[in-house]
Amino acid sequence: MGxxxxxxTKRYGPVEVxxxxxxxxxxxxxxxxxxxxxxxxxxxxRLMGGFTEASGGQILFEGQDITRLAANRRPFNTVFQDxxxxxHMTVLENAGxxxxxxxxxxxKTAKLIDDTLDIVGLSSLRDRYPAxxxxxxxxxxxxxxxxxxxxxxxxxxxxxAALDATLRRQMQLFLKQIQRRIETTFVFVTHDQDEAxxxxxxxxxxxxxxxxxxxxxxxxxxxxxxxxxxGFFGDNNLIPGVLxxxxxxxxxxxxxxxxxxxxxxxxxxxxLCIRPESLKLGQGPVTIRAEVEEAIFGGAMxxxxxxxxxxxxxxxxxxxxxxxxxxxxxxxxxxxxxYDPADxxxxxx
Amino acid sequence: xxxxxRRWLIFLGIAVVPALLIVAPIASFLLLSLFRAEKNVIIRExxxxxxxxxxxxxxxxxxxxxxxxLCLEVMGVAVLIGYPVxxxxxxxxxxxxxxxxxxxxxxxFMSYIVKLYTLRSMLGLNGLVNQALLGLGILEKxxxxxxxxxxxxxxxxxxxxxxxxxxxxxxxxxxxxRSLLQASLDLGAGSWDTFRRIVLPLSLPxxxxxxxxxxxxxxxxxxxxxxxxxxxxxxxxxxxxxxFGLAYNWPFGAAMATILFITALxxxxxAGYSISRQRV
Numbered sequence: 001m002g003x004x005x006x007x008x009t010k011r012y013g014p015v016e017v018x019x020x021x022x023x024x025x026x027x028x029x030x031x032x033x034x035x036x037x038x039x040x041x042x043x044x045x046r047l048m049g050g051f052t053e054a055s056g057g058q059i060l061f062e063g064q065d066i067t068r069l070a071a072n073r074r075p076f077n078t079v080f081q082d083x084x085x086x087x088h089m090t091v092l093e094n095a096g097x098x099x100x101x102x103x104x105x106x107x108k109t110a111k112l113i114d115d116t117l118d119i120v121g122l123s124s125l126r127d128r129y130p131a132x133x134x135x136x137x138x139x140x141x142x143x144x145x146x147x148x149x150x151x152x153x154x155x156x157x158x159x160x161a162a163l164d165a166t167l168r169r170q171m172q173l174f175l176k177q178i179q180r181r182i183e184t185t186f187v188f189v190t191h192d193q194d195e196a197x198x199x200x201x202x203x204x205x206x207x208x209x210x211x212x213x214x215x216x217x218x219x220x221x222x223x224x225x226x227x228x229x230x231g232f233f234g235d236n237n238l239i240p241g242v243l244x245x246x247x248x249x250x251x252x253x254x255x256x257x258x259x260x261x262x263x264x265x266x267x268x269x270x271x272l273c274i275r276p277e278s279l280k281l282g283q284g285p286v287t288i289r290a291e292v293e294e295a296i297f298g299g300a301m302x303x304x305x306x307x308x309x310x311x312x313x314x315x316x317x318x319x320x321x322x323x324x325x326x327x328x329x330x331x332x333x334x335x336x337x338x339y340d341p342a343d344x345x346x347x348x349x
Numbered sequence: 350x351x352x353x354x355r356r357w358l359i360f361l362g363i364a365v366v367p368a369l370l371i372v373a374p375i376a377s378f379l380l381l382s383l384f385r386a387e388k389n390v391i392i393r394e395x396x397x398x399x400x401x402x403x404x405x406x407x408x409x410x411x412x413x414x415x416x417x418x419l420c421l422e423v424m425g426v427a428v429l430i431g432y433p434v435x436x437x438x439x440x441x442x443x444x445x446x447x448x449x450x451x452x453x454x455x456x457x458f459m460s461y462i463v464k465l466y467t468l469r470s471m472l473g474l475n476g477l478v479n480q481a482l483l484g485l486g487i488l489e490k491x492x493x494x495x496x497x498x499x500x501x502x503x504x505x506x507x508x509x510x511x512x513x514x515x516x517x518x519x520x521x522x523x524x525x526x527r528s529l530l531q532a533s534l535d536l537g538a539g540s541w542d543t544f545r546r547i548v549l550p551l552s553l554p555x556x557x558x559x560x561x562x563x564x565x566x567x568x569x570x571x572x573x574x575x576x577x578x579x580x581x582x583x584x585x586x587x588x589x590x591x592x593f594g595l596a597y598n599w600p601f602g603a604a605m606a607t608i609l610f611i612t613a614l615x616x617x618x619x620a621g622y623s624i625s626r627q628r629v
Binding site: 049051070071072076077078080081082084085086087088097098100101102145146149 | 526528529531532533534535536537538539542546547550551627
């Protein structure tokens with residue numbers, strides 16, 4: 001394990017913003033800390049970077065205790081949310097700041113800076129000042145400035161938050177490519193689940209100063225373990241019920257099935273989670289009777305919003321591929337829905 | 350009425366007040382400096398005689414150069430003291446910072462004359478400075494070195510103009526985003542490198558503004574030299590004052606005031622130029 005947090009806590013006065021938290025980051029991994037604001041994800045990043053001191057616990061890097069090590073002595077570099085470029089320095093001077101203050105100079109360092117500017121595509125802008133750059137270009141300078149220091153870990157604090165949607169998607173791809181190319185550990189903080197899914201090797205979902213779940217994007221998406229993850233991560237149909245027996249649920253929408261219920265006990269209050277794309281129109285081994293509230297044509301997809309016929313409070317949401325548009329039901333229709341019990345998940349309520 | 354003409358009218362309407370209160374007095378001074386006086390009577394003939402007698406007479410020109418030098422000294426000392434003070438206040442956290450800032454600029458709320466008399470009594474033979482030096486055993490008997498000379502003018506001006514230097518420097522420091530300091534630290538810089546390469550360059554415009562305040566205010570100050578300068582603390586301000594108040598040679602006084610005005614203007618332009626070259 002490269003970077004390791006052991007029972008790390010953070011308190012501001014009596015308020016514990018981070019409950020004892022343990023997390024390992026493997027070398028070369030792209031790890032994303034995902035959560036809404038106030039979830040503690042940025043605090044974790046600042047603890048890793050050395051900008052905030054832990055109230056308890058240990059931070060280790062390659063087995064060495066770095067809990068009390070100052071930020072300028074850690075082999076990590078941070079890409080800040082507002083880029084934090086030095087306004088009085090050119091792109092080249094910004095990129096060369098790390099080597100300059102670390103008293104690393106010579107032709108090798110000069111070449112490293114050149115190469116890095118090349119990698120991030122800024123060679124032609126090397127003499128510009130930050131005020132003369134666009135948001136995406138500033139982002140690249142911030143990244144280049146970190147890469148030049150050849151850190152073991154690069155910490156990124158919502159670096160794409162200020163960019164528009166198109167640029168953001170380009171930068172996501174770009175960051176991922178860079179990360180593969182320089183084979184450095186990236187710890188990335190975001191509140192954007194799309195960003196997390198597309199870029200990460202592993203995602204750490206956080207809420208209220210706690211880790212909710214750690215796993216690959218697929219794990220998090222298809223096998224949420226907590227109610228929070230099931231609701232936060234992507235669109236999901238959540239149907240409240242009680243586990244009646246292994247694989248069987250008693251819900252207000254009827255008796256439903258789920259292939260794997262080993263995580264919960266019989267008699268427990270649970271939520272059945274079915275992704276909108278797993279829900280289909282038609283009959284099957286399990287059937288939910290539902291009434292269409294809204295059919296929204298969205299080009300490639302038509303989105304249906306429904307509620308269970310037996311309980312209006314159970315909202316459902318499903319996607320029809322474009323080709324089926326002709327047969328799409330209209331509001332007020334009573335339809336049958338089905339799903340494969342293997343695609344459903346239960347979490348405790 | 351076209352949009353353009355309306356804009357011009359609005360502009361003229363707004364420009365009346367500064368034109369009346371600033372441009373007109375300066376223009377009248379410039380004009381006055383081109384006249385000459387004979388036995389307290391102003392003769393309205395255009396001549397450059399006032400200027401040539403100013404530059405031709407070392408008593409005046411030398412005093413002028415000495416004054417400019419003194420004001421540069423005031424500026425330098427005020428910045429050397431003011432920058433660390435501003436930096437120290439900036440380093441404080443929370444409400445303590447603004448309390449200290451308030452204390453630093455508090456003298457601005459006090460009467461200039463009161464401050465002058467206070468300083469005069471502090472610098473005098475039985476003043477606080479002499480008492481302290483005697484008490485510490487540095488001096489054996491009270492020294493007259495602190496009052497009624499050029500040094501007294503320097504000390505007094507520095508004390509009086511210090512808040513004008515501290516304030517813009519503090520504001521410049523406070524404008525530096527915290528993330529820049531963190532970034533510098535993150536990239537491996539120690540606190541000295543961060544100060545030298547980030548904080549100092551980014552606070553330079555505020556420092557130049559503060560230095561300019563000290564210089565220009567000191568240049569125009571003729572009361573301080575009068576009060577604490579004695580015979581050796583003679584400045585061009587006092588000379589101008591005496592031309593108006595004692596010698597009744599208003600054209601010559603106006604010519605010297607014009608020269609002082611141009612000197613201040615040059616200072617402002619130089620400062621403006623050096624600030625505009627900063628990329629912040």
